[in-house]
Structures are given as structure tokens and as C-alpha cells.
Amino acid sequence: MAYALCFLLFMIGLYCAVVKKNMVKIVLGIMIMEYAVNLFLIMLGYVSGGVAPIIDRASYDAQTGTIATQFLSASVDPLPQALVLTSIVISLGSLALMISICIRTYSKYGTFDITEIRRLRG
Amino acid sequence: MSGMTVIVKTVSSWVKVLIFLFGIYIILFGHLTPGGGFAGGVILASSYVLLMLAFGKSLVQKNLPTLIASKLDCLGAFLFAVIGVLGLVFGGTFFANFLYQKYLPGQPFDLVSGGTIPLSNIAIGIKVGASLFLVIFALAAFRYDTAGPDESGTAGQKE
Amino acid sequence: MNVPLPMFVAIPLVAAFILPAFGKGLKSVATLLANLVVLCLLAMAVMSIGQSRVYEVGGWSIPLGISLVLDGLSVLLLTAIGVVSAAAMLFSTRYMEQYTAKPKYLSLFLLMVAGMNGVVLSGDIFNLYVFLEIASIASYALVGFGCEHEELEASFKYMVLGSVASAFVLFGVALVYANTGSLNMSQISQTIGQAGVNVGLAFALSLFVAGFGLKAALVPFHAWLPDAHPSAPAPISAMLSGVLIKALGVYALARLIFNVFGVSVPVGWVLIGLGVASMVIGVFLAVGQWDFKRLLAYHSISQMGYVVMGIGIGALILARGGNPLWASLAILGGLFHLVNHAVFKSLLFLTSGSVEMATGTRQLKQMGGLVERMPYTRTTCAVASASIAGVPPFNGFWSKLILVVAAVQGGFYVLAAVTVLVSLVTLLSFLKVQRYIFLGELPAQLEGTRDNGGSMLAAMAFLAVLCLAMSLLVLVPSLREAVLQPAVEVLVKGVSSPMAVVSR
Numbered sequence: 188m189a190y191a192l193c194f195l196l197f198m199i200g201l202y203c204a205v206v207k208k209n210m211v212k213i214v215l216g217i218m219i220m221e222y223a224v225n226l227f228l229i230m231l232g233y234v235s236g237g238v239a240p241i242i243d244r245a246s247y248d249a250q251t252g253t254i255a256t257q258f259l260s261a262s263v264d265p266l267p268q269a270l271v272l273t274s275i276v277i278s279l280g281s282l283a284l285m286i287s288i289c290i291r292t293y294s295k296y297g298t299f300d301i302t303e304i305r306r307l308r309g
Numbered sequence: 310m311s312g313m314t315v316i317v318k319t320v321s322s323w324v325k326v327l328i329f330l331f332g333i334y335i336i337l338f339g340h341l342t343p344g345g346g347f348a349g350g351v352i353l354a355s356s357y358v359l360l361m362l363a364f365g366k367s368l369v370q371k372n373l374p375t376l377i378a379s380k381l382d383c384l385g386a387f388l389f390a391v392i393g394v395l396g397l398v399f400g401g402t403f404f405a406n407f408l409y410q411k412y413l414p415g416q417p418f419d420l421v422s423g424g425t426i427p428l429s430n431i432a433i434g435i436k437v438g439a440s441l442f443l444v445i446f447a448l449a450a451f452r453y454d455t456a457g458p459d460e461s462g463t464a465g466q467k468e
Numbered sequence: 469m470n471v472p473l474p475m476f477v478a479i480p481l482v483a484a485f486i487l488p489a490f491g492k493g494l495k496s497v498a499t500l501l502a503n504l505v506v507l508c509l510l511a512m513a514v515m516s517i518g519q520s521r522v523y524e525v526g527g528w529s530i531p532l533g534i535s536l537v538l539d540g541l542s543v544l545l546l547t548a549i550g551v552v553s554a555a556a557m558l559f560s561t562r563y564m565e566q567y568t569a570k571p572k573y574l575s576l577f578l579l580m581v582a583g584m585n586g587v588v589l590s591g592d593i594f595n596l597y598v599f600l601e602i603a604s605i606a607s608y609a610l611v612g613f614g615c616e617h618e619e620l621e622a623s624f625k626y627m628v629l630g631s632v633a634s635a636f637v638l639f640g641v642a643l644v645y646a647n648t649g650s651l652n653m654s655q656i657s658q659t660i661g662q663a664g665v666n667v668g669l670a671f672a673l674s675l676f677v678a679g680f681g682l683k684a685a686l687v688p689f690h691a692w693l694p695d696a697h698p699s700a701p702a703p704i705s706a707m708l709s710g711v712l713i714k715a716l717g718v719y720a721l722a723r724l725i726f727n728v729f730g731v732s733v734p735v736g737w738v739l740i741g742l743g744v745a746s747m748v749i750g751v752f753l754a755v756g757q758w759d760f761k762r763l764l765a766y767h768s769i770s771q772m773g774y775v776v777m778g779i780g781i782g783a784l785i786l787a788r789g790g791n792p793l794w795a796s797l798a799i800l801g802g803l804f805h806l807v808n809h810a811v812f813k814s815l816l817f818l819t820s821g822s823v824e825m826a827t828g829t830r831q832l833k834q835m836g837g838l839v840e841r842m843p844y845t846r847t848t849c850a851v852a853s854a855s856i857a858g859v860p861p862f863n864g865f866w867s868k869l870i871l872v873v874a875a876v877q878g879g880f881y882v883l884a885a886v887t888v889l890v891s892l893v894t895l896l897s898f899l900k901v902q903r904y905i906f907l908g909e910l911p912a913q914l915e916g917t918r919d920n921g922g923s924m925l926a927a928m929a930f931l932a933v934l935c936l937a938m939s940l941l942v943l944v945p946s947l948r949e950a951v952l953q954p955a956v957e958v959l960v961k962g963v964s965s966p967m968a969v970v971s972r
Contacts, residue, residue: 197639204632213628220635228642241343244418267645270594274638276347277601281634283444284608285627290448291612292620304621379488386485390478396526403474404526 189230196223210292210299214285221278225271232264240265312365321363328356336434340423346430350437357442366450375446378439385436392429471512473523473536473589476546477599480505480582487575495570499561502574506557509581510550517543518950522591530652537591537653540954544803545588545711545719547951548810551934552710553581556703559818559927563703563825567614576613580606580707584715593641593728594651600637600716604630604683607712611700622699629682629692636679643672657728657963665729676724677738684717686776687745690769694753697768698761698830702821705761709768710814714806718772722779726959736784743777744886746770751893760820760830760905763897764813767856770890771809777883778802778871779959785878786962794877796960801870803955808863808938812855815931819849822924823905832901837910841918846906848928853902855935857895863938870942 200223203216238261246258289299296304312318335342336349361369393404400407409415409424416422483505490498516538523536557577564570583603590596608630612623645651647668648659660669682689693713697705725735750770757763782799786792822845823838824830839846855862858869868891875884941947 197635200635201632204628210624217628217631217635220632221638224635224638224642227639228645231642231646239343247417266651270645272347273594273598277598277605281601281605281627281631283448284605285624285631287448288608288612288620288624288627291615292624295617295620304624306618306621383485383489387482390482390485393474393478394482397472397474400527402523402525402527403472403478406526 190227193223193227193230196226199223208300208302210289210301213301214282214289217285218278218282221274221281225274225278228267228271228274232267234261234263237261237263239263240268312368313363317363321359325356325359328359329353332356332434332438336430337420337427339430340426341418341420346433347437349430350434351441353434353438354441354445358445361446361449366446369446370450373442375443378443378446381439382436382443385432385434385439388432389429389436392425392432396425469515470519470521471516473521473538474525476509476512476585476589477582479508480578480585484575484578484582487571487578490571498571498574502578503557503561505578506550506554506581509585510547510554513543513546513550517547518954519543520954531650531655534595535591535652536589538589539958540956541719541723541803541958542588544807544951544955545715546585548807549581549584549588549711549715551931552707552810552814553577555814555818555927555931556706556710558930559706559821559924560701560703561923563821563924564701566825567701573610573613576606576610577704577707579603580610580712584711587715588719591654592652593644593656593724596720597634597637597641600683600720601634603712603716604634607704607708610704611696611708613701613704614699619699622695626692626696629689633679633682633689636675636682640672640675640679643668643675647672653723653728657730660729661963665732669729673725673729673735677721677742680717680721680724681742682717684713684721684772684776685746685769686717686742686772687749687769688742690746690750693769694762694765697765697817698759702761702817702824705764705821706814706817709765709817710810713768713772714775714810718775718779718806721776722959725783726962728963730963731783731787733784733787736780736787739776739780739783740880740883741780743773743775743780744883746773747777747890748773748886751890751897755893755897755900758832760823760832760901761817763832763901764816764820767894767897768809768813770894771805771813771856773890774868774871774887775802775806775809777887778805778874781875781878781880781883782959786960790878792960794874796956797870798874798878799959800952800956801867801874803959804870804942804952805864805867807941808855808867808935811931811934811938812852812862812864815848815852815928815935816856818924818928818931819845819852822928823849825924826918832904834911835905836908837906839906841910842906844921844925845928848932849906850902851932851935853898857898858891859895861939862935863941866939866942 197220200216200219203219204213205216207213207216238258240262242254242258246255292304293299298304332349332352335344335352336346339345339349357369357373360372396405396407397403399405400410406424406426408428413421413424420427483501487498487502520539523538524530525534525536527533560573560577564573567573580603583599583601583606586599587596587603590599608623608627611626612619641651644656647666648656650656650659665673678689685693697709700708725731725739729735747770750766750768750773754763754766754770757766778798779802782795782802785795785798820830823835823842826842826845827835827838829835851862855864858864868887872884872887875881875887941951
């Protein structure tokens, strides 16, 4: 059910990136799409009633170096969290580049409207 | 971009140091608590953004010139790659955690543990802090007239 | 000798990190360093021909860590990337003097090369996505490098469509992780082999086709290419058309369909459909163009259609259980055409850059009679045009011949006829290019043009000699066994090829 809502958010972002005419709104649409995918990725690791995957002293046996099995079965999957961290950083870099191209385009053309920025045709 | 009122300037000159210290704490304890290099670097950059909002861009330009931030950016990334290559030289594979395996294992849950992970956190923290500061400074402070650009260069920096 | 695999990614990354620290005064040192890095990558790629191994980063074994995999297909693409980037970097030592901020250009170029090398070597689908993004973001910045009106508009269009494609790919990766529980390509192929493809995985495969198809500029998704490739500086157009759309688009698609998901009949027909549509629509839109670089960009779409059609015919024959000999012949044609296209299309874009730097224009109607003023450029352009049109004995002829023979043997007579027709129209289009640029009357304002010499000529001559020499790759059996056959083997064996099997 929650996954379907993620997909709905993805579709909203895609609609926004395809239909809108203002450059900044298109950039926002792309960002919504990327957030939706990050949300979907995070939700994949969910264990109901789970704890954060950070070991504390109580569940770590320093003698043998093993981790308590109760912690292992109750903790949330940490791999999607690492993936989402990387993905957020990538979309930050992409957003910075998109916004600076919007600023430069505004200084050249004087407008944010993509229907008027159409020198390349054919 | 000019500054704000006296109250904002006074308070932010105290608070920015605390924010910077908090960022360093998040970077250093990245292998024990949530956070790590990227999150700490963002907090470091945001202390400079607070400075820019409160005092205006000319003071920030004097405080941390973009040239030095650019060199710090390159330095942070280069340090990260050096850690990887040192892993190849000492440990056998690229990015091997050679400090943990051979020289300095440390005790779990201490600050000095986890091998090369805190070192790469520091390198990433420097790079991300400098890089995000440059991005926000470039987006907010450079002026482009419609006649032509004021500042030549790339269209933005990836982190 | 065995080169550690991360070196292919680490060396250009480290150089890309150091280069922006060079100021304006050390520009020649920066250029020299960049050229050395690219030549070193080419040498390492050539040394690795024929090897096949897996490298686990950090010493962590496969389910826990990231692995880099080198097999026949990766080596073929690494060599192609090395050749084209060496030529483009050599060309840009003189060509980029007309732009400012050259060390930043070199840094972005090396980031793009590092990203492409990472995509080709990666053995893990999320790692593939990360390197795909590195290469894509570097290329968005490079397309808009000149910061003029048209370049910014083209860069924005390219960036929006490219980001949408990357979001699709990430969604596909998330769905694959949800359904198989692993990110490593070999483990995923084992899980899919046992459990089959369910609805989630089929949806993930369609997202991958959409995302990577958009990166490869196949026909429903080609709208960004005719604007982005002409607006970039000429060596970047050569890199984009020459290797980026192949390494990010076609390679990733082929790797995922053959080695991870496994071929099936609907997937084969989808590939053939995309390929044929790209071939036909690309070439008919190209014939009517009067801007030299825009014409070359439309021809890129058409030639990519050849490659995807060849791979699709191979996939369909394998999925139907037909004769694996014809499947491997079709895939050989597709992969050989991929490598050929990298060489001759990048040569064409470099000659267009040379012509643009000498005459200052890209419009065919404003040029003419340049054969007496620019003899070297004319020769290299003629070689490249003959290659792309499929004139023997150049390399384009052999790859198109193999594709036609494979189509006929597989029973696809209509496809073979369409291939021949599209080749004829390509020949027509390039005869037009030759006549308008080099033959005919020299207009008055172009009286003073001189040919470009030095490094630009060396880069173009290197690629032109390769155009002729690459025919030997198919004709001489020992070269074919060493270079092309391992790549074909990897795809034909599909999910049971050594890369797809968990080692240790």
C-alpha cells in the first residue's frame, strides 16, 4: 500500500517534469521524482517493530565478537540506507547543476518559459 | 547582498562557531553514531551560509576566499583517493581497511577504532563542506547581467 | 601483467580532482597531465585484452562487497573508450584554446572517462548507477561549456531528459533489490534463474529499457540528441556520440538483458523494434539537415539502431532456441558495428570541429570548395564518410555485411532489406556532405582559410588509420579470436557466462 503511494508520487513528479512550462517547475518535478525513488528504496528495508541498525554495547559480546541474534532479527536492513545516502548526494549534485543552468539561461534569454527558448529546431 | 540588523549579526557570530563545532563532531564520530562525512560536511557549509546571510558576501569573501575553498575541495578529494591507494599498497586490495587489519585495530565503540573509516570521513567532510560552500556562494553571489556573464567558468560544481 | 581493476577508475578520478587546482598559468602542465592520463588508460586497456577476472574492492567477498568484473565485453568497450578519449583529448589541446577555463574542462572530461570506465567494469547494479550518474552529470556540464544561448538550451534539455532516465534506472534497481534481495549481478542472475521473472522484475526490466534506451538515444527517446550533440564543443561531441551513448546505453542494456535477466522472446522483439525504428527514422530525418553537426547527430541515432537491431536478432534467435551460430554472428555484427561507429563517428565530429574552427560556420550551404584549402581534413573526412556509408574496404562495410548475412540466415528478410536501404540512404547523405563542403565553388568569405595542423591533424590521422585497420579485426582470424570473439561469447552464453557465476 505504501509502495503504491510512492509510485503515485513518482508519477506526480513525472507529470510535473513533462507538462510544466517554467524551467524551475521542471527542475522541481525532477527532484520530486528522485525523492520518490529514495523513499521507495528506504521503505524496502523496513521490519515492523524494528530498531535502528546501530549496535550498542548491550548487544555486542566483546569476548567472542558476536552480535546478539535478537538484535539481528529486530534491526532494519541497513543496505538501503547506504544506497539512499549515495542517491541523495547524487541528486544534490544534479540539482546544483540544473539550477545554475537555469540562472545562466535566464541571463541569456531573459525568461524562464521554455516555449520561448526555442532557437534550436529542425 | 548586504547584511542584516545588529541583533542578527551579534547572535549569528556566536552561533556560527557552535554550528561549525557540531559539524566537526558529526564528522569525527561518524563511525559510531549516525552522520559521517557527508552530513558533517553539509553542517560545516551551513555555518558559512549563516555568515553569508547575516553579514553579506563581502565579509565571507574575505573570511574564506573562493580560491582557498576551491583548493580545499581538491585537497579533500585527493586525500580520499590517497587513502584508497594506500589500502592497495599496504593491504592488498583497493580501499582495504589496512589500519584495522594490521596496525591500529583499537577497541570497538572507541573514537580510535574502525581503521581508515574515520580518516575517509574527515576527507569527505572537508570536501563536501568546501564544495557546498562554493556552490551556494556561486549561486547567490555572482551576478550575471543579460549582456554577458560576469564570471567565466563551469556551470556549477558537482560535489 | 595484471592491472588492478580499480586503477581504470582511480587514475582518471585522481587526475580530475587535482586538475582544478591548477591556475591559469599552469595550463600547459594541466594539458600534458591530462594527455598522459588518457594515454595510460589506453595502454592499460590494450594490455588487458584477453584477460578475465573479478576484483573485490576492500577485500570484502561478494555478497558483502562491491566487485569489479573484467571480461571480453568490458575489455572491448574499455579499448574503444581509450581510443576515442585519447584522440579527443589530443584534438582538444588546440581546439579548446578558444574557450576559457581549460583546466576545468580537462577535469570534467576525465570525470566523464572515469564514469564510463566504471560503468563498463562494474559487477553490481547500484555501482553501475553511481558511475552512470558521474558520467552523465559531467557530460551535462560539458555540453553547456561554452555558455552561449544555444548551448545552455541544449544542455537544459539534455539534463532534464537524462535525469528522468536516471530516475527510471534507480527505480528499476530498487525493484530488483526488492524482488531478489541482492545487488550483485551474479547473485541476481542465479536468483532469477531459479525463481523466474515475476511481475515486479518484468516492470523493472521495462524501466531499464526505458532508462537506458533514453541514454542510448533510441527512437522514442531520442529527442535530446539532435540538440545536445551539435551544441557541445567538437571533441565533446566526439566523446558523446562516440562512446557515451554506447557505454551508458547499449552496453548496460546488453549486460542486463543477456547476463542478468536472461533473454526471452518479447525482449528480443522489443530490441529489434527499437533498432529498426531508430535506423529508419534517424536516417530519414538526417537527409534533410543542412547543419553539419546536426546531420551527424541524426546519423548517430540511425547507427545505434544497427547495433541494437543486431543484438536484438541475436537475443531472439537465442530465446527461440535456434542455431547459436547465427545468434553469435548477429551479436558479432552488432558489437563490431558498435566499435566501428565509435571510431568513425568520432572522426567525423573531429573533422566537423576542424572545419568549424577554420571557417567559423557549420552550415553546409555556406561552405564549398574547401578541398584546395584543407586537404588533410578532406582526406580524413572522406575516409570517415566512406566508413559510415559502408564502402569496402573500410570497417563499416564489414560490420553491415555481417548484420545483413545474420538477418538473412535468421529468417528476417524484411530486416535485411531495411538494413540495405538505410545504408544506401546513409551513402546518399554523406555524398551530399562531401559535395557541399569540399567540392564546388569556394565562396568569397572563405578565401583565407587554412588547414589546421599539429595535434588536431595527428588525432584525426590516428582515427583515420584505425578506420582502415579495423577491417583486419574481422578478416584476420587470430585477431578476431583475441578481441571480438570473447565479447560475443559473453553475451551468447548469457546467464551461464563466467561473470554471471559467483566465484569463490
